[in-house]
Amino acid sequence: MSVVSRGVKNAFRNGLRTSAVVLILAISIGLSLSMLVANKAVEGRIADLKEDIGTTIQIHPAGSQGFQGGGEPLTNADLNKVRKVADVASADGITQFMLQTESDDDTSQNNFMMRGGSGGTAGETDLESPVDAGTLGQRFNSVDGEDEPDIKLPIRGIGTDGTMEDTGTAFNITDGRGLKDGDTYSAVVGKTLAEKNDLSVGDTFTAYDKKFTVVGIMDQGTEFANATVVIPLATAQDLTDTEDEVSTIIAQSDSIETLESAMEGIKDTLGEDTADVTTTQRNIQEAVDSLKSVQSISIVGFISSLAAAALIVLMVMFVIVRERRREIGVLKAIGGSNRSVVMQFIVEAIVLVGMGGIIGLGAAVVSSGAVANALVSGSVSSSETTEGPSFGTSSSQEAGGGPRRIQVSGTGDTVEDTKELVGDVTASVGASTLLYGVLGMLAVAVAGSAIPAWLIAKVRPAEVLRGE
Amino acid sequence: MLEVRKLRKTFQSGDDDVHAVDNISFSVPTGTFAAIIGKSGSGKSTLLALLGALDKPTEGAIVIDDKDIAKLSDKQLTVYRRGDIGFVFQQYNLVPNLTALENVMLPMEFARVSAGERKQRAMSLLEQVGLGPEKHHRLPTRLSGGEQQRVAIARALANRPKLILADEPTGNLDSQTGKVIFDLLHSLSRTEDTTIIAVTHDLTIAGKTDKVFRLNDGKLTAA
Numbered sequence: 001m002s003v004v005s006r007g008v009k010n011a012f013r014n015g016l017r018t019s020a021v022v023l024i025l026a027i028s029i030g031l032s033l034s035m036l037v038a039n040k041a042v043e044g045r046i047a048d049l050k051e052d053i054g055t056t057i058q059i060h061p062a063g064s065q066g067f068q069g070g071g072e073p074l075t076n077a078d079l080n081k082v083r084k085v086a087d088v089a090s091a092d093g094i095t096q097f098m099l100q101t102e103s104d105d106d107t108s109q110n111n112f113m114m115r116g117g118s119g120g121t122a123g124e125t126d127l128e129s130p131v132d133a134g135t136l137g138q139r140f141n142s143v144d145g146e147d148e149p150d151i152k153l154p155i156r157g158i159g160t161d162g163t164m165e166d167t168g169t170a171f172n173i174t175d176g177r178g179l180k181d182g183d184t185y186s187a188v189v190g191k192t193l194a195e196k197n198d199l200s201v202g203d204t205f206t207a208y209d210k211k212f213t214v215v216g217i218m219d220q221g222t223e224f225a226n227a228t229v230v231i232p233l234a235t236a237q238d239l240t241d242t243e244d245e246v247s248t249i250i251a252q253s254d255s256i257e258t259l260e261s262a263m264e265g266i267k268d269t270l271g272e273d274t275a276d277v278t279t280t281q282r283n284i285q286e287a288v289d290s291l292k293s294v295q296s297i298s299i300v301g302f303i304s305s306l307a308a309a310a311l312i313v314l315m316v317m318f319v320i321v322r323e324r325r326r327e328i329g330v331l332k333a334i335g336g337s338n339r340s341v342v343m344q345f346i347v348e349a350i351v352l353v354g355m356g357g358i359i360g361l362g363a364a365v366v367s368s369g370a371v372a373n374a375l376v377s378g379s380v381s382s383s384e385t386t387e388g389p390s391f392g393t394s395s396s397q398e399a400g401g402g403p404r405r406i407q408v409s410g411t412g413d414t415v416e417d418t419k420e421l422v423g424d425v426t427a428s429v430g431a432s433t434l435l436y437g438v439l440g441m442l443a444v445a446v447a448g449s450a451i452p453a454w455l456i457a458k459v460r461p462a463e464v465l466r467g468e
Numbered sequence: 469m470l471e472v473r474k475l476r477k478t479f480q481s482g483d484d485d486v487h488a489v490d491n492i493s494f495s496v497p498t499g500t501f502a503a504i505i506g507k508s509g510s511g512k513s514t515l516l517a518l519l520g521a522l523d524k525p526t527e528g529a530i531v532i533d534d535k536d537i538a539k540l541s542d543k544q545l546t547v548y549r550r551g552d553i554g555f556v557f558q559q560y561n562l563v564p565n566l567t568a569l570e571n572v573m574l575p576m577e578f579a580r581v582s583a584g585e586r587k588q589r590a591m592s593l594l595e596q597v598g599l600g601p602e603k604h605h606r607l608p609t610r611l612s613g614g615e616q617q618r619v620a621i622a623r624a625l626a627n628r629p630k631l632i633l634a635d636e637p638t639g640n641l642d643s644q645t646g647k648v649i650f651d652l653l654h655s656l657s658r659t660e661d662t663t664i665i666a667v668t669h670d671l672t673i674a675g676k677t678d679k680v681f682r683l684n685d686g687k688l689t690a691a
Contacts, residue, residue: 002577003577009566010565013565327563330557330561331563331574332546333549334549334550334574334578334624335549335551335575335578336550336578337543337578340578460522460523461523462517462523
């Protein structure tokens with residue numbers, strides 16, 4: 001019989017006590033594993049959200065966005081300044097323009113365009129918008145409450161040398177290629193625009209009296225963005241007589257960590273009266289902060305539960321060692337070394353913790369998802385209440401499929417619907433969690449045995465003769 | 469040969485020093501069955517603990533085969549107890565959740581004897597002390613006092629010790645069983661060529677040993 005089998009056998013010496021100890025340890029270890037699983041799940045969700053945050057910074061002329069607002073346009077010089085700001089990895093200029101479908105009747109479309117804003121001179125094209133004007137289009141086309149004749153919607157154009165829309169959404173090329181250096185009258189067209197006009201890669205169309213070749217088809221996931229045509233920035237600036245102007249600059253910071261400092265650098269460089277500098281980071285950061293607080297709670301919960309388990313083991317082993325003090329003396333008297341006697345008790349503790357751990361693991365597998373979501377839900381709710389009162393909420397959808405926002409009237413501030421952003425946290429017991437769990441349990445057993453082991457080492461074998 | 473020279477063990481009792489063993493010297497030739505007698509509190513068990521390296525003397529030397537165990541480190545004492553000493557206790561002190569066979573195998577496990585060899589020797593020793601195979605796998609609670617003491621004696625012999633120290637080995641047994649156990653120890657001292665020192669109150673038993681030491685207030689007096 002080895003020290004291990006003796007330790008295992010000893011663990012079952014007192015069946016009732018063993019059962020009670022194992023049950024308590026199972027609860028404690030189960031809770032700690034649930035916390036660990038929740039921690040891992042939240043960690044994964046944070047990573048996902050951070051990916052969503054990206055490193056994109058949008059820069060618009062101060063007081064203007066797209067075809068709305070006013071103020072002074074951004075320039076190529078501004079673009080070059082942004083490129084030199086610390087923590088900015090890259091910056092691309094974008095200019096927007098409108099294309100009107102060629103028609104004998106100019107009136108209605110010109111009226112529409114004039115209300116469209118600051119995209120430079122509108123150009124004619126042989127393309128047709130895939131989007132029907134519908135109620136919204138007609139409403140936008142009304143002047144002083146009087147309906148204008150039916151219109152054909154203009155086509156939105158983007159001029160850029162970059163790889164993103166002005167919303168920061170990357171072009172998703174499904175056929176052909178994106179634009180590249182050296183392209184002049186090349187274009188990438190949205191999927192629905194291509195379908196409407198029967199365009200494929202290699203086909204041509206006209207705009208601003210120039211013949212453009214379709215080099216790629218893109219699918220941006222929304223009808224709005226898929227009705228867009230993308231051409232090189234310089235070509236767009238030339239055709240719209242806005243050679244030095246960009247309507248949007250899309251910058252990328254070096255990393256998520258430097259996003260904030262890059263934004264501040266851009267604001268300082270361009271001046272807040274020149275540019276509005278925005279990112280989706282702040283809104284998603286709130287969700288990340290909520291999740292990080294859950295992560296902290298789960299770590300504290302994990303450590304506390306493990307500490308409680310270690311304390312239980314400590315108390316139980318303390319009692320066991322006191323009970324078997326004489327037996328320890330006998331073992332030492334007949335030649336057992338401190339090490340071999342201590343090992344026997346550590347094995348006993350490991351067996352108790354192991355049994356509690358197996359049951360606890362089963363409980364954690366069943367309950368960890370609920371625990372994780374309960375933690376997240378509780379934390380998100382409490383973080384939302386700290387945002388202050390919200391009045392008259394309404395939801396709006398950003399172009400390019402942006403997340404839902406809650407508009408807080410009065411302040412003009414936006415508060416992300418954090419709960420929706422966070423979503424459900426998927427918790428699963430993975431191999432790494434199991435490994436950490438097993439290591440944690442071993443640590444509990446060893447930590448719980450440490451003081452008893454010290455007591456064992458202190459037992460002098462002479463004590464076996466006392467009371468004889 | 470066991471030789472004890474000017475051995476002293478002093479305990480503190482408040483401000484006073486109590487000499488449990490007070491400057492005693494004696495020697496016991498190998499293969500001798502010796503008895504230590506004396507009243508309660510005379511220092512018998514303390515002397516036994518010192519001889520068995522269960523406790524360290526305050527002064528003096530305990531020499532077995534030219535080795536002074538009073539000068540050994542704790543680790544060396546463990547090795548000494550494991551290989552050179554066998555203990556037999558009044559209350560048997562068997563490990564309660566191990567069978568008779570497993571109890572006898574235990575000291576051999578500490579001495580890293582192979583599993584096969586220790587089982588074979590344990591069975592042989594149990595036979596030698598008169599415990600048949602039907603009782604080898606019984607827990608101590610299912611053995612009589614005499615049988616438990618036989619197991620304890622077999623356990624004491626497991627690592628072929630030079631010295632067996634018995635603390636009131638018949639103290640918990642009826643007179644008939646006590647006599648059987650005493651005779652067993654006596655015969656083992658002959659067959660195993662082992663020195664046996666037994667602490668006893670029983671003067672009849674002490675009278676049958678080869679040598680008797682009487683302790684009085686920690687001092688050795690004439691038997």
